[in-house]
Amino acid sequence: MLSERRLQVLRAIVQDYVGTEEPVGSKALTERHNLGVSPATVRNDMAALEDEGFIAQPHTSAGRIPTDKGYRLFVDKLAGVKPMTGPERRAIQNFLDGAVDLDDVVARTVRLLAQLTRQVAVVQYPSLTRSTVRHVELLSLAPARVMLVLITDTGRVEQRMVDCPAPFGEASLADLRARLNSRIAGRRFADVPQLVEDLPEAFDAEDRGTVSTVLSTLLETLVEENEERLMIGGTANLTRFGHDFPLTIRPVLEALEEQVVLLKLLGEAGDSGMTVRIGHENAYEGLNSTSVVSVGYGSGGEAVAKLGVVGPTRMDYPGTMGAVRAVARYVGQILAES
Amino acid sequence: MLSERRLQVLRAIVQDYVGTEEPVGSKALTERHNLGVSPATVRNDMAALEDEGFIAQPHTSAGRIPTDKGYRLFVDKLAGVKPMTGPERRAIQNFLDGAVDLDDVVARTVRLLAQLTRQVAVVQYPSLTRSTVRHVELLSLAPARVMLVLITDTGRVEQRMVDCPAPFGEASLADLRARLNSRIAGRRFADVPQLVEDLPEAFDAEDRGTVSTVLSTLLETLVEENEERLMIGGTANLTRFGHDFPLTIRPVLEALEEQVVLLKLLGEAGDSGMTVRIGHENAYEGLNSTSVVSVGYGSGGEAVAKLGVVGPTRMDYPGTMGAVRAVARYVGQILAES
DNA sequence: GCCTGGCACTCGTCACATCCGAGTGCCAAC
DNA sequence: GTTGGCACTCGGATGTGACGAGTGCCAGGC
Numbered sequence: 001m002l003s004e005r006r007l008q009v010l011r012a013i014v015q016d017y018v019g020t021e022e023p024v025g026s027k028a029l030t031e032r033h034n035l036g037v038s039p040a041t042v043r044n045d046m047a048a049l050e051d052e053g054f055i056a057q058p059h060t061s062a063g064r065i066p067t068d069k070g071y072r073l074f075v076d077k078l079a080g081v082k083p084m085t086g087p088e089r090r091a092i093q094n095f096l097d098g099a100v101d102l103d104d105v106v107a108r109t110v111r112l113l114a115q116l117t118r119q120v121a122v123v124q125y126p127s128l129t130r131s132t133v134r135h136v137e138l139l140s141l142a143p144a145r146v147m148l149v150l151i152t153d154t155g156r157v158e159q160r161m162v163d164c165p166a167p168f169g170e171a172s173l174a175d176l177r178a179r180l181n182s183r184i185a186g187r188r189f190a191d192v193p194q195l196v197e198d199l200p201e202a203f204d205a206e207d208r209g210t211v212s213t214v215l216s217t218l219l220e221t222l223v224e225e226n227e228e229r230l231m232i233g234g235t236a237n238l239t240r241f242g243h244d245f246p247l248t249i250r251p252v253l254e255a256l257e258e259q260v261v262l263l264k265l266l267g268e269a270g271d272s273g274m275t276v277r278i279g280h281e282n283a284y285e286g287l288n289s290t291s292v293v294s295v296g297y298g299s300g301g302e303a304v305a306k307l308g309v310v311g312p313t314r315m316d317y318p319g320t321m322g323a324v325r326a327v328a329r330y331v332g333q334i335l336a337e338s
Numbered sequence: 339m340l341s342e343r344r345l346q347v348l349r350a351i352v353q354d355y356v357g358t359e360e361p362v363g364s365k366a367l368t369e370r371h372n373l374g375v376s377p378a379t380v381r382n383d384m385a386a387l388e389d390e391g392f393i394a395q396p397h398t399s400a401g402r403i404p405t406d407k408g409y410r411l412f413v414d415k416l417a418g419v420k421p422m423t424g425p426e427r428r429a430i431q432n433f434l435d436g437a438v439d440l441d442d443v444v445a446r447t448v449r450l451l452a453q454l455t456r457q458v459a460v461v462q463y464p465s466l467t468r469s470t471v472r473h474v475e476l477l478s479l480a481p482a483r484v485m486l487v488l489i490t491d492t493g494r495v496e497q498r499m500v501d502c503p504a505p506f507g508e509a510s511l512a513d514l515r516a517r518l519n520s521r522i523a524g525r526r527f528a529d530v531p532q533l534v535e536d537l538p539e540a541f542d543a544e545d546r547g548t549v550s551t552v553l554s555t556l557l558e559t560l561v562e563e564n565e566e567r568l569m570i571g572g573t574a575n576l577t578r579f580g581h582d583f584p585l586t587i588r589p590v591l592e593a594l595e596e597q598v599v600l601l602k603l604l605g606e607a608g609d610s611g612m613t614v615r616i617g618h619e620n621a622y623e624g625l626n627s628t629s630v631v632s633v634g635y636g637s638g639g640e641a642v643a644k645l646g647v648v649g650p651t652r653m654d655y656p657g658t659m660g661a662v663r664a665v666a667r668y669v670g671q672i673l674a675e676s
Numbered sequence: 677g678c679c680t681g682g683c684a685c686t687c688g689t690c691a692c693a694t695c696c697g698a699g700t701g702c703c704a705a706c
Numbered sequence: 707g708t709t710g711g712c713a714c715t716c717g718g719a720t721g722t723g724a725c726g727a728g729t730g731c732c733a734g735g736c
Contacts, residue, residue, distance in 0.1 A: 025728050038680055045727070052706045061728050137487065139475055149475065149487055149495070157487070159495045160439075235573065236591040276559035361701050375708055381700070399699050475708045 008035060009045045010054055011078045014066050018314055026034045067277035068313060069292070073278050082318035084326045089117075089264070096334050102126070102156055108230050109279050109307065109331050114234025116323040119311035120256065122294075124266055126156060126304040126335065132191065133184050136218065138177045143167040146210075148217055151300075163219045165211040170206050178216065181276030189222045221224060229264055232256055234309075241312055251286030252310070261286075267308040269294040274321055279313045290314060293320050297328035299335040343442030346373060347383045348392055349416045352359075352404050356652055361401030385487065406617035407652060411628070413614050413655050417528060420656035422664045426454075430664060434672050438493055440464070444569050447645065447669050452572025454661040457649035458594065458630075462568045462604055464494060464642045464673065471522045472557065476515045481505040484548075486555055491637075500555045502548040510545050514552065527560045528565045559598040566601055570594055579650055590648070599624075604644040612659055631658050635666035637673040645669070 012033045016024040026039040026046060033040065046064055049055045054070035057063070066074065084092070088206050095112055099105040106123050113121035137149040144164040179202065183195045196218070200211045235256065238249050255261050260286050268283070269275035274295040280288050291313045296303025307328055309320060341629040346646040350371045351428050354362040363459050369660065373380065381580035384402055388394045395401070404412065422430070433450055434619060437443040444461050451459035482502040489495050519538065521533050534556070538549045573594065576587050593599050607613035612633040629651045634641025646668055647658060 023728090040680055040682090042677085044679085047730080057729085059686095059688070062688075071369075111719075135477055135479060137475055137477055139473055139489070141473060143474065147473070147489065151485065151497075157495060157497045159489075208654070213713065233595060236588055236595060239588040248575040250574055253577065257571060275588060324709095361736090362697090365699075366724085377699095378709055379707080385701080395700085395717095397717070400717075401699065 003061055005035070005037070006045045006049060007073075007078060007113055009042055010032075010049055010066070011074060013049075013055060013064060014070065014074045014078075016064050017314055021067050021181065021314065025059055025063035032309070057294070066314075068281065069314055071278045071317070072281075075084070078128075079318045080281070082323060083286065083321040084322055085165075089330075091338060092330050096330050099334065107233075107333055109151070110231050110233035110334045111328060112149075113257065113307065114237060117309045117320050118234075118240065119237050119315065119320065120232060120234045121308045122178075122230055122232050122256075122262055122266065123307040123311050124228065124263070124305040125296060126152075128222070129306075131156070131304055132186055132188050135185060135295050136177070136180050138173055138180075138214070140168065140170060140173050146214060148214060148221070150218070150221055156315060158221050160217050161220055162214050164213055165204060166210055168207060168210045172203065172210075176240065179183075195217055196199060230259060230262060230266075232262070237311075248289060248312075255284055255286040256310070265292060266294055266308065269296075269306060269308070270298060271319065273302060275308075276317065276321070291315055292316075293324050294322055297332045297335075299332060304335075342624075343373070343375070344383045344387060345411075345416060346371075346642065347380055348387055348404070348408060349412060351384075351387075351393060351402060352408065352412045352416070356654055359652065361396055361403050363401035366401070372607075378604065379443045388633060396647055403652075409616045409651055409655070412621075415573035417656045419663060420610075420660040422660055423478050423660075426509050427664065430454075430668050437672065443669065443672055447665060451645065451647055451665050452575060454665065455647045455649065456572075456578065457575050457647045457653065457658065458570060458572045458590075459645070459647050460600055460604065461645040462566065462572050462601070462643040464490075464636070469494075470524055470526050470627070471641055472669060473517050473523060474515070476511055476552070478506065478508060478511050478520075482548075483622060484511070486552060486559070488556070488559055497558050498555050498559055499540055500552050502551055504544060506545060506548045510541065510548075514541070514549060516606075519629065530560055554578055564575050568597060568600060568604075570600070574627075575649075586627060586650075590628060592620055593624040594648070603630060604632055604646065607644060607646070609634060614659070629653055630657075631655075631662050633662055633666045635670045637670060642673075 009029065012029050013024050016029065016032060020043070026042040029035070029042055030037070030039050046055065049070070050057070051063065053067060054073060055064040056067050067083070076202050087126060093111060096105065096108055102125075106125055109123045113123065116158055131152045133150065134153050135151045137151070139147040141161075143166050146162045146164060146168065147155060147159060148162055149159045168187075179199060180196065182191050183199070187195060196215050199215060200208045203211050208250045216261055235253070238252060241248050241252075265277075265282065265284060265287070269277070269292075274293065277292045277294075278290065282288060282290065282292060287310065289312065290309050290310050294306050294308025296306050298304035308324060311320065343522065347367065350367050350373070351362050354367065354370060355457075364380040367373070368375070369375050384393065385406070388395070388402065391405060392411060393402040394405050397576060397617065434443065434446055437446050440463075444463055445460045448459045451461065452487055461501060468488045471488065472491050473489045475489070477485040479485050479499075482505050483501045484502060485497060486500055487495060487497045510516060515535060515539075518534065521537070522530050529645065534553050536572060537553060538546045541549050573591070575591060579586050579590075602618065603615075603622060603625070607615070607630075612631065615630045620626060620628065620630060625648065628648050630646055632644050632646025632647050634644050636642035646662060649658065
């Protein structure tokens with residue numbers, strides 16, 4: 001096990017490197033942090049830390065920089081989550097309170113996160129799977145064409161066209177609408193399938209086909225996970241990434257365009273609490289030199305979606321984690337109110 | 339006026355520079371294009387072109403590069419639009435045909451444009467202003483709370499919450515829904531205001547306030563230009579921009595995040611035909627070293643929205659214009675079919 | 677046993693000098 | 707109007723040496 005002081009040294013190295021972006025040497029360390037020991041001692045500690053794989057030197061006779069493993073230890077053991085200050089909290093709340101609809105909430109959240117962390121922000125739209133049905137509407141657009149509109153408690157609206165196997169009268173449509181809503185309004189998506197299972201039986205033989213078609217479209221809409229969307233922002237912050245620019249930034253931009261990748265990334269993160277994935281801990285190769293800080297958010301106590309930021313492994317973890325947590329909390333509040 | 343050969347020289351310079359990204363000199367020119375004259379002659383022509391401001395030298399004793407003015411002349415007079423090849427056309431059509439809904443059409447269009455041009459693609463969602471109303475639906479969510487759903491002929495769905503000044507019965511709601519649809523279904527947005535003007539008069543005094551509220555929300559939705567959305571893609575292509583990286587790319591990323599800027603940019607472009615804005619011709623400063631190629635697209639003969647690409651002024655104009663035009667055409671077809 | 681000061685060594689960075697060659701402008705000749 | 711020749715410019719690549727931050731190791735002190 002590493003001695004207390006060695007951990008202090010690691011912490012100091014991480015902090016300095018994050019601040020200066022330059023490898024940090026033993027002398028500079030003792031000057032900027034009063035560790036109470038001489039550079040020589042620190043050198044010994046650094047050698048030990050390097051043996052253990054927590055730090056590395058880019059080339060001989062340069063200072064040390066933390067490795068992914070070093071950051072991991074830092075995040076797990078050495079760094080807290082830096083809480084937002086009072087003014088910051090108020091600013092967050094004010095900014096989010098101005099939102100007019102769900103799209104706007106998400107858009108504002110993205111901007112906010114990007115600004116607070118000065119990194120790339122990713123916000124997943126509140127997912128369908130965990131929310132409840134507020135209302136289902138059926139519109140007859142043509143004799144054998146119905147539009148299905150699904151409204152969720154998070155304010156999201158999904159619509160689908162349904163081509164019916166047979167013409168479907170207004171009366172039957174109204175009937176179906178009423179029965180459907182009385183059964184599933186307010187219920188969780190997961191429960192819907194069994195709630196509507198026997199619904200076709202309540203209809204005349206001639207309408208049964210259409211009812212089944214509509215229902216299966218509804219169920220499809222409910223489970224369609226890949227319909228999940230997300231919004232990203234703050235990509236301009238990528239320009240602050242590093243010196244060896246094009247190489248670093250390119251794969252990140254590519255990853256950000258692949259929503260599938262990002263969704264998977266957020267999905268892998270733990271359901272509760274904040275998740276920090278550092279460098280190579282990210283499965284997607286293009287993000288191997290970035291860290292992803294993510295957390296679930298939601299209206300009730302339950303998380304309906306996730307949000308987070310993507311930044312260089314050399315990031316201010318305490319600050320970033322604080323901002324992410326705070327934003328998630330306030331977004332949850334906003335969603336609960338609306 | 340410039341002689342024919344000088345125009346040839348300009349064309350050759352543009353083509354070479356676009357290909358190599360390096361200033362082009364007189365000798366290289368005569369070698370790669372058989373102009374039938376010696377380097378010395380070309381030098382004279384180049385001096386003339388420089389006097390007129392069509393080309394410039396980055397520093398003494400380097401080759402010439404085209405100026406914005408030079409590109410302008412090239413685009414206006416010297417370059418055609420390079421048509422897509424047969425296989426390319428088929429690929430475009432196949433790719434777009436796979437789309438399942440409007441969101442998907444736009445998403446696919448963005449990807450396609452980005453891939454074809456290897457630049458940043460921008461696609462505006464089909465605008466509300468020129469489309470027609472397919473259906474309006476009113477849902478009672480609470481005694482004094484109505485949800486308004488507007489469905490357009492382009493398949494777009496907009497919804498708004500309406501808080502009514504007084505409770506509003508189901509019967510009145512059905513009445514309003516019916517009257518509203520019979521009046522405005524199939525009509526163009528621009529005509530809606532006068533079509534519904536006298537609608538409140540058909541209702542009892544107690545409901546009139548609510549009807550007015552609903553109608554004004556509807557009208558708001560119709561005119562809400564700033565609700566216009568767009569989708570961008572291919573930002574990873576920015577990494578191919580140039581050598582002096584962070585400086586160039588940063589403002590572009592910022593501009594791309596400011597949807598307002600982009601919408602204005604597209605809006606300024608001419609309504610019919612293709613628009614090419616080169617370098618400083620773009621009002622927005624951050625895009626001063628980029629060119630924007632945009633064109634309207636739409637289902638009927640009429641443009642309902644615009645799409646385009648943003649790339650370095652040093653771009654392959656004929657190819658880019660060809661791709662943009664082709665994509666716009668096919669997207670129009672897809673929209674018309676659905 | 678741990679900390680410390682000292683010391684020789686490494687190596688990347690910077691400043692400076694040099695060289696090379698692509699490209700130019702100009703001019704005299706065709 | 708075109709061409710070949712020629713002197714000139716200047717950016718980029720290459721090389722050299724001094725500088726200094728940083729290291730590892732070791733012997734001595736607490």
